[in-house]
Amino acid sequence: MSKKISLADIANALGVSKTLVSLVINGKGNEHGISKETQKRVLEKIDELNYRPNVLARGFRTGKTNTIGLIVSDISNRFYSRIARRVEDYAWEHGYTVIICSTDENVEKELQQVKMLRERKVDGLIISSSQEKYEDLSRLLNDVPHVLIDRTFNGINSAQVYADNYQGSKLAANHLVSQGIKNVAILSITPEYISTIRERTQAFVSTLAKSNIAVPAEWNIHIPFKNMESAVEERLQMLKETKNLPEAIFALNNNLTSHCLLALRKLSLSIPDDIALIGFDDMLYFSFTQPSVSAISQPIEQIGEKAFDLLLRQINNEEITIEERSVKLPVELIIRDSSTKTS
Amino acid sequence: MSKKISLADIANALGVSKTLVSLVINGKGNEHGISKETQKRVLEKIDELNYRPNVLARGFRTGKTNTIGLIVSDISNRFYSRIARRVEDYAWEHGYTVIICSTDENVEKELQQVKMLRERKVDGLIISSSQEKYEDLSRLLNDVPHVLIDRTFNGINSAQVYADNYQGSKLAANHLVSQGIKNVAILSITPEYISTIRERTQAFVSTLAKSNIAVPAEWNIHIPFKNMESAVEERLQMLKETKNLPEAIFALNNNLTSHCLLALRKLSLSIPDDIALIGFDDMLYFSFTQPSVSAISQPIEQIGEKAFDLLLRQINNEEITIEERSVKLPVELIIRDSSTKTS
DNA sequence: TTGAAAGCGCTAACAC
DNA sequence: GTGTTAGCGCTTTCAA
Numbered sequence: 001m002s003k004k005i006s007l008a009d010i011a012n013a014l015g016v017s018k019t020l021v022s023l024v025i026n027g028k029g030n031e032h033g034i035s036k037e038t039q040k041r042v043l044e045k046i047d048e049l050n051y052r053p054n055v056l057a058r059g060f061r062t063g064k065t066n067t068i069g070l071i072v073s074d075i076s077n078r079f080y081s082r083i084a085r086r087v088e089d090y091a092w093e094h095g096y097t098v099i100i101c102s103t104d105e106n107v108e109k110e111l112q113q114v115k116m117l118r119e120r121k122v123d124g125l126i127i128s129s130s131q132e133k134y135e136d137l138s139r140l141l142n143d144v145p146h147v148l149i150d151r152t153f154n155g156i157n158s159a160q161v162y163a164d165n166y167q168g169s170k171l172a173a174n175h176l177v178s179q180g181i182k183n184v185a186i187l188s189i190t191p192e193y194i195s196t197i198r199e200r201t202q203a204f205v206s207t208l209a210k211s212n213i214a215v216p217a218e219w220n221i222h223i224p225f226k227n228m229e230s231a232v233e234e235r236l237q238m239l240k241e242t243k244n245l246p247e248a249i250f251a252l253n254n255n256l257t258s259h260c261l262l263a264l265r266k267l268s269l270s271i272p273d274d275i276a277l278i279g280f281d282d283m284l285y286f287s288f289t290q291p292s293v294s295a296i297s298q299p300i301e302q303i304g305e306k307a308f309d310l311l312l313r314q315i316n317n318e319e320i321t322i323e324e325r326s327v328k329l330p331v332e333l334i335i336r337d338s339s340t341k342t343s
Numbered sequence: 344m345s346k347k348i349s350l351a352d353i354a355n356a357l358g359v360s361k362t363l364v365s366l367v368i369n370g371k372g373n374e375h376g377i378s379k380e381t382q383k384r385v386l387e388k389i390d391e392l393n394y395r396p397n398v399l400a401r402g403f404r405t406g407k408t409n410t411i412g413l414i415v416s417d418i419s420n421r422f423y424s425r426i427a428r429r430v431e432d433y434a435w436e437h438g439y440t441v442i443i444c445s446t447d448e449n450v451e452k453e454l455q456q457v458k459m460l461r462e463r464k465v466d467g468l469i470i471s472s473s474q475e476k477y478e479d480l481s482r483l484l485n486d487v488p489h490v491l492i493d494r495t496f497n498g499i500n501s502a503q504v505y506a507d508n509y510q511g512s513k514l515a516a517n518h519l520v521s522q523g524i525k526n527v528a529i530l531s532i533t534p535e536y537i538s539t540i541r542e543r544t545q546a547f548v549s550t551l552a553k554s555n556i557a558v559p560a561e562w563n564i565h566i567p568f569k570n571m572e573s574a575v576e577e578r579l580q581m582l583k584e585t586k587n588l589p590e591a592i593f594a595l596n597n598n599l600t601s602h603c604l605l606a607l608r609k610l611s612l613s614i615p616d617d618i619a620l621i622g623f624d625d626m627l628y629f630s631f632t633q634p635s636v637s638a639i640s641q642p643i644e645q646i647g648e649k650a651f652d653l654l655l656r657q658i659n660n661e662e663i664t665i666e667e668r669s670v671k672l673p674v675e676l677i678i679r680d681s682s683t684k685t686s
Numbered sequence: 687t688t689g690a691a692a693g694c695g696c697t698a699a700c701a702c
Numbered sequence: 703g704t705g706t707t708a709g710c711g712c713t714t715t716c717a718a
Contacts, residue, residue: 057695085419290633400711
């Protein structure tokens with residue numbers, strides 16, 4: 001491989017200054033009144049010598065890296081990987097690159113990742129945060145373009161893109177009520193302060209309350225992030241053994257829904273007759289499980305799109321109004337067999 | 344935010360040279376005979392002023408970025424997102440960061456991504472390539488540490504980590520034969536030259552041949568990457584309409600398997616009685632679909648681990664023997680209902 | 687044991 | 703219209 005061509009090489013070959021070449025490359029030729037003629041010569045020489053600017057040098061100099069960071073709890077969860085995919089596509093179109101970080105819901109790790117990404121001078125961050133309070137994160141996000149997705153915080157200025165958790169849970173609750181269900185458990189995760197979990201729970205509980213249905217504490221089940229599968233099984237088994245089973249379960253995310261389905265089947269509980277099941281966040285395969293699983297479907301790709309769009313506008317210093325800063329996207333109730341009482 | 348502390352600030356505050364501080368920071372203090380005393384003072388000052396080296400400046404200077412690139416066909420496919428997750432975990436542990444790129448099986452896009460990542464001076468690349476010939480890619484990979492995963496090429500020097508496609512297909516074929524199946528179709532993707540597809544097909548066909556079973560051309564079905572879902576449905580519908588259905592289908596990846604299951608159900612074909620189904624690459628949900636789906640399970644996390652390990656060793660200029668360069672990981676046949684003929 | 691100085695490749699203020 | 707020059711913050715000879 002021949003020696004790497006630098007901007008200076010171009011300048012020398014042409015007998016002009018580096019400045020001039022730099023201006024032309026960065027499209028500031030006209031604005032600085034460089035003659036068309038010269039610009040053309042520069043561009044041709046660049047082509048001829050196959051010059052490629054040194055991204056690192058440029059980044060070092062300008063502090064702009066054309067890189068964004070995407071922080072989620074687990075990139076192998078399809079909800080996040082689909083968002084990642086969409087973000088990546090948009091990023092690629094706009095000359096950006098995406099660094100991915102999984103936090104495992106670890107608050108401290110998340111903060112470290114933000115620090116690390118900032119040290120690497122990413123131009124912006126898209127974050128699905130696991131923080132309880134926004135403060136620590138907020139401090140680190142100071143001065144850097146960022147968009148919070150999925151999980152949000154109240155009364156903050158940051159741009160946020162999320163699904164309508166309230167509406168989703170309301171739809172789920174009313175649907176269960178319409179099936180004549182009176183006793184229902186919520187399958188949720190730890191930590192319980194995560195906004196999606198909180199909102200989904202609250203909306204669900206308050207909607208049920210309107211039909212005079214209460215969710216007792218022992219049916220508000222929190223499963224730790226680690227070993228979710230076995231934990232779900234244990235908890236359900238316990239309920240079964242103590243003959244304390246609800247008529248329906250509302251699982252607050254796709255993993256919980258899957259594990260719940262699996263566990264119920266292992267326990268030989270018939271769905272929906274013994275227990276109905278409905279989940280938040282739909283998956284393709286919910287349509288061909290046994291039974292097929294009802295779920296609240298989120299506009300996942302749109303979350304990615306909107307988030308990148310809002311981020312890019314911040315990076316480009318565009319004005320974003322207060323209303324635009326917070327994007328709530330509509331969800332949809334998909335009724336399948338798992339929640340349709342036949343009797 | 345106070346002005347960013349630089350290495351020079353540390354040096355000045357201590358009345359020593361930048362050189363010295365730099366050496367200490369990079370752990371070359373002892374090797375250069377810098378007194379313990381001085382080293383301690385430097386370290387303390389760094390702590391006191393909360394100095395953090397400028398990653399970009401360092402990267403610019405040394406050409407090392409502590410970043411690796413991961414190129415796959417689609418990060419939202421759980422096979423790849425699980426690999427990504429594992430790679431990311433290992434990377435994080437070792438102070439590396441992962442840039443993710445999805446190619447959509449687009450040969451040209453893949454090459455561009457490699458170029459882009461090289462311009463960004465990533466320290467290494469992990470690639471699941473969609474190239475037909477290795478040449479173009481190989482040229483771009485010249486001189487940069489890299490590991491090919493999943494999809495491989497014959498007779499090359501690059502490090503490769505992949506599942507035992509041959510063994511997997513053999514297990515699948517023999518299993519179907521054991522069920523008394525004589526007519527079987529292969530559901531595959533375009534482009535057909537991809538190594539995994541080729542190997543799985545060949546092994547499957549040749550194993551069946553030993554039982555005197557041939558796979559006619561019209562049952563070697565290739566589905567384009569885009570619009571996979573509808574394409575699968577159409578092709579199967581056509582077979583049904585022309586009364587040309589096989590007794591079993593071997594689907595070559597997890598997406599094909601899912602879509603196939605869905606399509607067969609839509610066509611009201613009973614599985615496994617009308618048609619048996621077995622897939623390459625297992626998914627958690629295959630155990631609770633209707634019917635549950637048999638599959639060849641790949642050691643996904645191990646692929647990620649091994650790949651990162653091999654990459655890191657290259658980055659650190661460690662010796663890697665020819666035998667170590669090529670890692671074939673064992674697969675497992677998971678028999679479920681979709682391929683178990685009851686009659 | 688330590689320091690001076692050069693320079694990586696680029697951009698941008700300021701001249702001319 | 704174009705050029706000079708001064709760094710960005712770091713590493714690395716080479717010298718002392």
